[in-house]
Amino acid sequence: MNRAGRSIDPFAGVQAATREHQRRHGCGAYTYQDGTLPGAVAAAAGAQRIVEVGTALGYTACWLATATPTTRVDTIEFDEDHVRLAREQISSAGLAQRITVHHGDADDVLASLPEDQFDAAFFDGFTPTATTIRALRNRLRVGGVLIAANLTLGPAADVLDGLNDPKVWLSHSFGETAICVKRDPLETM
Numbered sequence: 001m002n003r004a005g006r007s008i009d010p011f012a013g014v015q016a017a018t019r020e021h022q023r024r025h026g027c028g029a030y031t032y033q034d035g036t037l038p039g040a041v042a043a044a045a046g047a048q049r050i051v052e053v054g055t056a057l058g059y060t061a062c063w064l065a066t067a068t069p070t071t072r073v074d075t076i077e078f079d080e081d082h083v084r085l086a087r088e089q090i091s092s093a094g095l096a097q098r099i100t101v102h103h104g105d106a107d108d109v110l111a112s113l114p115e116d117q118f119d120a121a122f123f124d125g126f127t128p129t130a131t132t133i134r135a136l137r138n139r140l141r142v143g144g145v146l147i148a149a150n151l152t153l154g155p156a157a158d159v160l161d162g163l164n165d166p167k168v169w170l171s172h173s174f175g176e177t178a179i180c181v182k183r184d185p186l187e188t189m
């Protein structure tokens with residue numbers, strides 16, 4: 001923490017490069033405001049395997065990888081320039097051995113990843129769809145945590161209803177982000 005109460009960000013350079021890229025290209029690489037949030041949630045979960053939708057230049061992927069010294073992150077990005085730049089940034093941060101950048105559409109890549117194996121997931125693509133949220137849920141083990149961002153960008157009502165269904169998730173929303181823990185639907189409350 002610095003004197004203003006903000007955490008010192010080891011990946012501030014990646015975030016600054018992302019903002020500069022977004023300004024120059026007018027693309028969708030809007031970097032998450034503060035990587036300490038997904039980083040702290042993943043660390044609290046002791047997450048060993050994490051999947052992320054929406055790499056941009058890798059800012060939050062780097063933060064997620066700090067959850068434990070051995071955490072591995074699969075991050076998904078469909079813009080080939082972002083994929084190339086993310087791999088450069090992640091390599092410079094010394095995290096290339098622990099972060100895999102997948103090039104492709106989220107739903108296609110998620111289908112190729114194993115089910116029930118991930119401890120945490122971060123959705124930071126554009127507006128979340130029911131299909132993508134379902135695919136992320138299927139990748140999480142019971143008790144795994146989904147951090148879902150961009151919830152104020154106009155997702156369909158069934159997406160928000162699904163995330164707030166207490167039989168499916170234990171959820172807490174604040175601003176445009178929700179923290180959702182996967183429940184076993186067979187367990188009664």
Ligand SMILES: C[S@@+](CC[C@H](N)C(=O)[O-])C[C@H]1O[C@@H](n2cnc3c(N)ncnc32)[C@H](O)[C@@H]1O
Nearest residue numbers: 031032054056059060077078105106124125126
């Ligand atoms: C909000 S930015 C991600 C920011 C990044 N997490 C960070 O904090 O720096 C969204 C990124 O998701 C990518 N994206 C959006 N929809 C996608 C999809 N369906 N599949 C793969 N990537 C997607 C965009 O190209 C963009 O780079």
